Amino acid sequence: MSDDDLDPITPEAALTYYLDARRYDLRDTTMRSHESRLRSFIDWLQDEGIQNMNDVDLRTVHAYRVYKREDNGDDDTCNDVTMQGQVSTVRRFLDHLVDIDAVPESLPERIRLPNVNGDGSDDTQLDSGRANAILDYLREYRYASAEHVTLLLMWRTSARRGGVRALDQEDFDADERALCFRHRPDTGTPLKNGDGGERDVSLSAHVAAVIEDYIDSPNRHDVTDDHGRSPLVTTEFGRPSVTTFQNWVYRLTRPCVIGEPCPHDYDPETCEFNTHDRASGCPSSVSPHAVRTGSITAHRDAGTPREVVSDRGDVSEKILEKHYDKASKRQRMRRRRDHLPEEI
Structure with a gap:
């Protein structure tokens, strides 16, 4: 037929x-x-x-x-x-x-069924090298844009895209350099874990400065959403949808976007994935979840205690270890080394 x-x-x-x-x-x-x-x-x-x-x-x-x-x-x-x-x-x-x-x-x-093997977790993540290369590019060429702020917050706070979307301008405390994640299901921005997902997250001076510059720049549209709230990250139409956040991440994580050579030997001029609506098809692009996974792993590699990562990222320590922290056995050994006493 x-x-x-x-x-x-x-x-x-x-x-x-x-x-x-x-x-x-x-x-x-x-x-x-x-x-x-x-x-x-x-x-x-x-x-x-x-x-x-x-x-x-x-x-x-x-x-x-x-x-x-x-x-x-x-x-x-x-x-x-x-x-x-x-x-x-x-x-x-x-x-x-x-x-x-x-x-x-x-x-x-x-349609072929996927094979079942392994421990049931997903290994896809944005590694710290790529994340920092993308953030360096954004800082140089698209400073304090909505995309810059979005990826910066996802990477530095390990937040879900829904968490970043839920932020209002008033949730940013410039004096304390903090973000307040709040569960507001009645006005369209629930947090995944409900009231239990509410938290205040501290920011470095650099990240806070980028947010302030974004708020004060023409890059941020002075708009409200359908409930009269003022989103922190905006488009000209109001609060971005979760799909918009997803598409921003897919587009930014393509190597060609930041001037790196294509690892798949595609010609950027003719590549079918070099368009806004096809970016997710690029083999090197990753989703917001992969950014979150990479962020959590990077924090743990840098020595951030498990309980701190758990609180900042709104994820239980058990789930963190199984699904988000993708460190190798050798990486985990190196983390433990700093906590071992010389004499015992």
Whole structure:
């Protein structure tokens, strides 16, 4: 069947069809699991502007896997076990859509399930060398821009993109050089861990100075959001969406953007990823979650105590060690060395 023979159907309608078709095939617990996994897929399709399941192809499914592996909104990214379940359910979903001519017959069978191995954590991170190179470039060429402030705060405070998005101008205390992360679900900016995620985070003099310069510069638009609040980081339309923050990070972490040679031998003039809307496809670009992971690892390597990193980044020490701190065994040995007594 060619794409011209497909019958249009929206992602939402397709999900309704699938759940109805499987209502008597699956146990209640399995049904709830499928609905949760597919809701994530449907929401992502809609965020990507895909309004017709006829437009879903193998590249679409791959892009969704990248999103779940490296970003996943403000939730923890998928480990290999979770990813296998996600992709398996999406494949079954698409297989049922073949019956109503919504996707090509060959699509589900071409989707390969990821292998399960390792400890179930994700190793993607922005290393400190690249992070500092990008921040050096921003300081030189795009100083005190919204993108500069965003990446600087993500790197220096280990904050989630949702946390940075939630900041209002009044949450910056210039005198104390501090940021106040507050949970405000009623006005559109919840923190991932609710009230428990509220915290005050100290800033270095350099970081505080960049924020002050941003606030005082034309780079920051003097706007309010839909609830009358004044965001710290703005666009001309108000408070940036989480997708905007995500896209900024994808774009800035491409090596060519800061003048570095392409490690993949692509020509920047003709590279398909050298556009704003395709930046996430660059093999070297990383998500906001990878920035957070790299930041936490860099703080631990620099000797910041685990409990301090935990408090600043709003992550439990157990989760920090398993999912965020990606130090090697040798790096961990070197950290411990400074705390060993000479005589015992």
